[in-house]
Amino acid sequence: MPAKRRRSSAAQPSQYTVIKVRLHPSQEQTELLEKTFGCCRYLWNQMLADVQEFYAATDIHYIPTPARYKRSAPFLAEVDSQALCAVHQNLRKAFLDFFRAPNTFGYPQFKTKKAQKDSFTVYCRPYRTGPSIVLTADGIRMPKLGQIPATLHRKPSEDWQLRSVTVSKTRSGKYFGAIVFQRPTAVPVPIVPTQERTLGLNHAFRHFYVDSNGMCAEAPQWLEASRKKLARMQQKLSRMQRGSKNYAEQAQKIRLMHEQIANQRRDFIHKESRRIANAWDAVCVRDTDLIKLSQTAKGVNVMDSGFGMFRECLRYKLAQQGKQYIVVGRYAPTAKTCHACGAVYEGLSDRDRQWACPHCGAQLCREVNAAQNIRDWGLQQYYQQNSETGAFSAV
Numbered sequence: 001m002p003a004k005r006r007r008s009s010a011a012q013p014s015q016y017t018v019i020k021v022r023l024h025p026s027q028e029q030t031e032l033l034e035k036t037f038g039c040c041r042y043l044w045n046q047m048l049a050d051v052q053e054f055y056a057a058t059d060i061h062y063i064p065t066p067a068r069y070k071r072s073a074p075f076l077a078e079v080d081s082q083a084l085c086a087v088h089q090n091l092r093k094a095f096l097d098f099f100r101a102p103n104t105f106g107y108p109q110f111k112t113k114k115a116q117k118d119s120f121t122v123y124c125r126p127y128r129t130g131p132s133i134v135l136t137a138d139g140i141r142m143p144k145l146g147q148i149p150a151t152l153h154r155k156p157s158e159d160w161q162l163r164s165v166t167v168s169k170t171r172s173g174k175y176f177g178a179i180v181f182q183r184p185t186a187v188p189v190p191i192v193p194t195q196e197r198t199l200g201l202n203h204a205f206r207h208f209y210v211d212s213n214g215m216c217a218e219a220p221q222w223l224e225a226s227r228k229k230l231a232r233m234q235q236k237l238s239r240m241q242r243g244s245k246n247y248a249e250q251a252q253k254i255r256l257m258h259e260q261i262a263n264q265r266r267d268f269i270h271k272e273s274r275r276i277a278n279a280w281d282a283v284c285v286r287d288t289d290l291i292k293l294s295q296t297a298k299g300v301n302v303m304d305s306g307f308g309m310f311r312e313c314l315r316y317k318l319a320q321q322g323k324q325y326i327v328v329g330r331y332a333p334t335a336k337t338c339h340a341c342g343a344v345y346e347g348l349s350d351r352d353r354q355w356a357c358p359h360c361g362a363q364l365c366r367e368v369n370a371a372q373n374i375r376d377w378g379l380q381q382y383y384q385q386n387s388e389t390g391a392f393s394a395v
């Protein structure tokens with residue numbers, strides 16, 4: 001589960017944890033959920049249009065509040081006003097992100113029913129009569145919606161505080177609730193890594209990764225099998241009559257298959273990153289431009305393999321334990337440098353998988369050698385940075 005680390009107050013640091021549950025709304029609740037999705041989308045688009053109009057007329061950036069729209073659009077009153085407030089906050093954040101880093105985030109876009117995933121967020125309010133959102137043994141109670149039956153696989157601890165719920169609908173028509181909890185945590189004691197307790201990871205074309213101990217990890221076989229199955233299903237769909245009942249049924253099967261593949265991949269990534277984060281004190285990776293890599297690697301979809309998500313999981317799972325996630329520079333010469341003696345062999349071609357160092361004669365495997373270099377570079381970089389800040393003297 002993705003968790004963000006944030007210090008809300010100096011005294012008690014806390015973390016956020018998300019529990020995702022499958023929702024089983026009744027017919028009535030489903031209608032209200034759909035209405036809420038629609039209202040949130042409507043409000044977002046109205047606000048965005050007004051921001052643009054206002055800016056064009058006055059040169060001032062201003063986002064109106066949801067209350068302003070309720071008179072002209074009375075249907076907005078039918079849904080939870082908290083969901084509408086969240087739209088305002090999200091739009092505000094979208095603009096802040098854009099002003100801060102326009103190249104990364106881009107200008108906020110209008111939402112269409114087709115292009116965006118249906119979702120809305122409701123924040124929990126601490127009313128005198130109790131919190132506005134309550135998680136029960138077999139469901140979740142939300143304003144206006146009432147008790148929605150849900151499948152809970154994981155129970156929050158007593159001292160976790162429910163902060164918000166984001167309800168979303170997948171393309172195949174399933175409803176999910178992402179429940180955000182704030183929980184108190186002890187600040188982990190930072191662990192200073194040694195070479196023996198540090199792992200270097202090299203993201204290789206042919207493998208999910210190769211590590212500095214010579215171990216390879218492959219994306220599981222079934223992931224490939226699912227992908228082939230999906231290709232066959234899509235081919236079948238292409239031969240069907242658009243708009244027919246068979247077409248609709250096949251399209252739904254494909255949506256479910258997409259979801260299944262995404263779930264399988266997520267499961268693999270979480271388990272693999274958990275295994276590494278628990279077994280090692282530090283992990284070094286190269287700052288690889290994943291988009292560029294996926295463009296150059298023919299037939300291998302790097303984005304598809306989820307390596308970016310894997311790295312993010314590693315980062316926070318290590319940080320939770322006071323361990324180090326170290327990124328070495330993209331242009332660190334890891335492949336051509338002999339790990340044994342440090343000599344650089346410029347003659348190494350892109351196709352050489354095995355090579356012997358002309359300087360010391362060491363027999364090297366390209367990917368493992370690179371992973372070992374990443375580990376050593378990373379550690380060196382870590383020691384340097386920390387000795388500069390005076391955290392400890394270099395080992």
Ligand SMILES: [Zn+2]
Pocket residue numbers: 338339340341342343357358359360361362
């Ligand atoms: Zn050598």
